[in-house]
Amino acid sequence: MTSDSARFGHRWLPILLVLPLMILILLFFYAPVIQAFYWSFFLEQPFGGGSQFVGFDNFSRVLADPEFWRATWRTLIFMVTASALAVVLPLVLAIAADRQIRLSPVARNVLVWPKGVAGASIGVVFAFIFNPFVGILAPLNNWFPGLWAPGLDGVDAFITLIVAHVWSGIPFNFVILLAGLRAVPHTLYQAAALDGAGPWRRIRDLQLPLIAPQLFLTLVLEFTESITSVFALIDTITKGGPGGATTLLVYKIYADGFRGYDLSGASTQTVMLMIFVVLLAGCQFAFLGRRINYER
Amino acid sequence: MIENARSINIAASVILAIGIVYILGPLYLALTTASHSYQETLQNGLTWLPGDDLADNIRRLWVETRIPQQMANSLIVALGNAALTCVLSFLTAYALVWFRIRWASVVFALILATIMLPLDIRVITTYQVAANILSPVNALLDLTGLNSLISRFFGAPVQLELSILDTHIGLIVPLVAHGTGTFLFRQFFLTLPRDLFKAARMDGAGPLRFIWDILLPLSRTSVAALFVLTFLSGWTQYLWPLVGASTPEMQTAVVGLARLMPDNDGRMPDFPLMMAGAVIVSLIPLLMIALLQRFLVRGLVLTEK
Numbered sequence: 001m002t003s004d005s006a007r008f009g010h011r012w013l014p015i016l017l018v019l020p021l022m023i024l025i026l027l028f029f030y031a032p033v034i035q036a037f038y039w040s041f042f043l044e045q046p047f048g049g050g051s052q053f054v055g056f057d058n059f060s061r062v063l064a065d066p067e068f069w070r071a072t073w074r075t076l077i078f079m080v081t082a083s084a085l086a087v088v089l090p091l092v093l094a095i096a097a098d099r100q101i102r103l104s105p106v107a108r109n110v111l112v113w114p115k116g117v118a119g120a121s122i123g124v125v126f127a128f129i130f131n132p133f134v135g136i137l138a139p140l141n142n143w144f145p146g147l148w149a150p151g152l153d154g155v156d157a158f159i160t161l162i163v164a165h166v167w168s169g170i171p172f173n174f175v176i177l178l179a180g181l182r183a184v185p186h187t188l189y190q191a192a193a194l195d196g197a198g199p200w201r202r203i204r205d206l207q208l209p210l211i212a213p214q215l216f217l218t219l220v221l222e223f224t225e226s227i228t229s230v231f232a233l234i235d236t237i238t239k240g241g242p243g244g245a246t247t248l249l250v251y252k253i254y255a256d257g258f259r260g261y262d263l264s265g266a267s268t269q270t271v272m273l274m275i276f277v278v279l280l281a282g283c284q285f286a287f288l289g290r291r292i293n294y295e296r
Numbered sequence: 297m298i299e300n301a302r303s304i305n306i307a308a309s310v311i312l313a314i315g316i317v318y319i320l321g322p323l324y325l326a327l328t329t330a331s332h333s334y335q336e337t338l339q340n341g342l343t344w345l346p347g348d349d350l351a352d353n354i355r356r357l358w359v360e361t362r363i364p365q366q367m368a369n370s371l372i373v374a375l376g377n378a379a380l381t382c383v384l385s386f387l388t389a390y391a392l393v394w395f396r397i398r399w400a401s402v403v404f405a406l407i408l409a410t411i412m413l414p415l416d417i418r419v420i421t422t423y424q425v426a427a428n429i430l431s432p433v434n435a436l437l438d439l440t441g442l443n444s445l446i447s448r449f450f451g452a453p454v455q456l457e458l459s460i461l462d463t464h465i466g467l468i469v470p471l472v473a474h475g476t477g478t479f480l481f482r483q484f485f486l487t488l489p490r491d492l493f494k495a496a497r498m499d500g501a502g503p504l505r506f507i508w509d510i511l512l513p514l515s516r517t518s519v520a521a522l523f524v525l526t527f528l529s530g531w532t533q534y535l536w537p538l539v540g541a542s543t544p545e546m547q548t549a550v551v552g553l554a555r556l557m558p559d560n561d562g563r564m565p566d567f568p569l570m571m572a573g574a575v576i577v578s579l580i581p582l583l584m585i586a587l588l589q590r591f592l593v594r595g596l597v598l599t600e601k
Contacts, residue, residue: 007396007493008503017391018403021384021478028473029410031432032421039421093315096308099301107312109589110319115596116581117323118532118550121574124557125326128567134341136325170319175596199304228416232534236554250416257420258539266420274413281412 033274039267058268068269070244071252075227078248082162082230083222086169087215093170094177095203108178115171119164119229123236126164130237150238154245157238161246164233165226173218180214181207224277249273323575330354330572337567353572362544363573366552369464369541370531371580373548376468377530378523385477386519390507392478393485394493404482407475415470416535423539426466430456462546467537471530477522480598484518485511521595524588531581549577 008014040058042051062068093111097104114122129135130150137148150156184207192202208215231250234240240247240255247255249269257266328343331350336343357363388407392400415422425431433456437443443453460466496506512519537548544552553573558565585592 007394008506009396010503013503014391014395014397017387017395021388021407021472022403024384024469024473025407025410025475027429027432028422028425028470029413029418030406031425032418033413035421035424036418089315092311096311096315099305099308101305101309101312103309103312103316107316109586110316112589112592113319113323113582113585115592116528116532116585117578118534120534120550120554121532121578122322124553124570125322125574127557128329128565128571129322129325129342131567133564134337134567136342138341167318167322170315172596175593179597199301224412224414228414231416232550232554235534235538236557253420254535254539258423263420263424270418270420273417277417278412 036267036270036274039264040271042264044263044267054264058264059272062265062268062272067244067247067252071247071249074245074247075249078158078161078230079223079226082165082169082226083219085162086166086222086226087173087218089166090170090173090218091177091215094174094181095207097174097178098181098207111174112171114168117168119168119232120236122164122168123233126160126167126233127237130160130163150242152242154242157242157246160237161230161233164237165230168229168233169222169225173222176214176218177211180211184210220281223280227273227277323578326571326574329568330575332568334566334568338564349568350572353568354576356569357572357576361552361556361569361573362547363549363552363576365545366547366549367577367580369467369546370549370577372464373467373471373533373537374527374530376464377471378527380468380472381474381477381526382519382523384472385475385522386481386515388478389481389485390511393482394503394506394511404478407478410473410475411479415474419535419539422470422536423461426461426470426540427459428457429460430458462541462543464546467540467546467548468530470536470540471526471533477526480518480522480595481515483598484515488514517591517594518598520588520591521598524584524591525595527584528581528592553577 039051041053041055043054043058044051090111093107097107097111130137130148132138132141132149132151140148146152148156150160188206188210189202192206197205227248228250230248231254234246234248234251238246240251250273253266253269253273256262256269260266325342325344327350328346329337330353332340332343332347333349333352336347336349388403391397392404428434434443434454437446437454447453460469492510493506496510501509531548532550533548534550534554537551538554541547541551544555547555553570556566556570556573
């Protein structure tokens, strides 16, 4: 830390400066988090009919519900497949865009565009593009009837969600990974070339190890992002169907809370999802983070 | 450096071309579909060639739906989110970095924790708080026993109520309760030389003069980067505006667009109208990205550090 002489010494002014944001954060972040924990231990009546302490009853009720486990399992599958694709694809694109070729300035511009298109907007577009009757795969159904049926086949619906999610996730991951690649000193490439490493070899032995911090970071953020931002896609493309095949936890919590008026059940699942997300971030930093050398 | 890199350059070009088609393809198809009539889409399905009904579909969107009003809501929410986030997090980071305060690290940790749990996860109880933003005060009164004291003297406990659902403020403030901006400014302030401060003090600048004459001019690009980033985030929000506004008049454009999709009545949805909506609703943020790309990329990279 720097010496205290390089700071103002006011008593009340810093409090005044911090207060507005802190009030908002206490009110709209900490109060809801605390309330979710509170409600998970109470049976809450939907229309303000009072509440009753029930201990861990809500948790045992949720944990005994097979639908909860199915939604959790789907969330995990989506998280792993969608996140992997949403990091690997931008990685390949970033390595390609890092080369001095004619397309790379165009790509660097266009690949950021999805940042301006809401998940729900692109969900509406993909719902049309993958529509089995008028969409891009409709001709396929003329030759092989029923081959593409996202309205009936859960796997097809799942694929649609992943394609849309990866589309939305490209800008952030691409920009971060490209920035990482550009920060690699040019002299390292020259040294590797002198040692006889060709451009393909340099990707594996030089670029990938050196952008490990960025890869790690994008993966951490992408895990949480895939769990939460998928809501807009589900609500516009599949509505959780067919037959609940795309009802992920974040969608189930919304449906239980706002359509089923099961506030205690929804809060209990919220608590478990929050604990999972925090543990996930913690584990990744503890285990993965140690193996990465942050020094350049 | 001269070497034979033809094979990798060809591969890189092909990869970039595929990436560009993946991004632009859906947007292009939305545009071509928006330029056909409902009947044509019903008969021919998806077409790659533009038709001549774009103006008509946009006119229908303007007259038959609430998208225009909802676009105004989106603009208010996006601008409000961007402006409030920039101002509040700038002031907070300023206090944390440039003042001698013991609780700085505690406050920063409290703010940083918000990055871990996005609004979408805690939407159920955030909705409850927004339905009565004084409910934490009530809970505090209950917990401290003040309320039982009050009810003994006045006959009834205090139950304050103030809802911000269905208001623009209500759509904006839960988005502002987020730590990214403070984090971004703090990182930036820490890179500034401390001598700057000493020089300003020597010239007799107080805290306000320091922020106005020195810090703000230096942070212009950081502010612009955060502004673009939070504007886009405000415009593209979905779950919060979906539950935070219950009437079509208060909903944002993205929510209104999703509501154009009929609920499984067996009929083929009016895809040209919806694609016209998707294009129109995305126009302002896409223009912003095209024009202010520099700041957006800077903002994305800054939030990483």
